[in-house]
Structure formats: structure tokens, C-alpha cells
Amino acid sequence: MPAAYLISRTIDPIFAVSVGIVAAAVRINREEKERGKTTQETIDSLNRRTAMLFGNDTPATKAVEK
Template sequence: MSAPFLISKALDPVFAVFIGVSAAAMRINREEKERGKSTEQTIESVRRRWGLLVGGGKKDDGVS
């Protein structure tokens, strides 16, 4: 009979999300390296895209 939980009932979902995010980051980094970009350029690109996602893509132009 298998164990009902890998770590614990509360930590299994956290572990799964961590593994998923790590796998996605590794894949993105590998694909960007194949395109000739450095890891630093990839990180900057992800930060910029995350800012567009979270910030809604709006720039503050100083006009009220």
C-alpha cells in the first residue's frame, strides 16, 4: 500500500508548486540559452514581463 502523502497533507501542494516553478524556470533558461541569451538577460526579461503582468502594462507618465 502506498503512503497517502509524500511529505504531509499541508506541504505536498507547496512542494508540487515549487517543483513546477523550478521545472518551468529551467526550461525557459535552457530555451533562451539556445537562442544565444545569457542567464542575466533571461532574468531581466522575466522581470520585465512579470512587471507587465502585475502592473497591468500601464506606465506612469506623470500626468494626473
Template structure:
């Protein structure tokens, strides 16, 4: 049995995978919101509001 292969390292690979997944999700959400006629700023404001953060100025 051979040893496992890592792209970067045993610790960084999972962090990298989560980063890639979150980036892909953000890109898809932004694209879908633009198709609905919303700007990126409107999308971010909605996201912040849903998370309970105060409105940005």
C-alpha cells in the same frame, strides 16, 4: 478503503508539487533562452520587465 498516503504531509505535499513544477518550468525556459544565445541575467531582466518590476542594477 485505505487512508491516503502522503510523501511529506497533507499540507506540504501540494506546496512541494508547486515548487517542483515551477523549478522545472524555470529550468526549461532558461535552457531554451540559452539556446537562443541569451544569458541567464538577460532572461531574468526580460521576465522582470514583463511583470512590471523595475530594472535591476
């Protein structure tokens, strides 16, 4: 029996990962709003955490540190 694909054999996994990332982002944003944070505060927090993870000194993290 041939395999069934939604789009194609190569694009289906990319599509699935994309949907998962968006679902996680929506859930995180909703939970942070329940705690009283704005969307921009959530994004700033995420930027700081990824900068620490990868060791980047981006202009956005420098502005927050000041």
C-alpha cells in the same frame, strides 16, 4: 485505505507547485540559452514582463528603460 502523503497533507501541494515552477524556470533558461541569451538577459526579460503584468515600476525596470 488511508491516503499516502510524501511529507504531509498540507505541504505536499506546496512541494508539487515548487517543483513545477523550478522545472519551468530550468526549461525556459535552457531554451533561451539555445537562442543565444545569457541567464541575466532571461531574468531581465522576466522582470520586465512581470512588471508589465502587475503594473509595477520597480528600479530594475526603470534602469532597463533608460
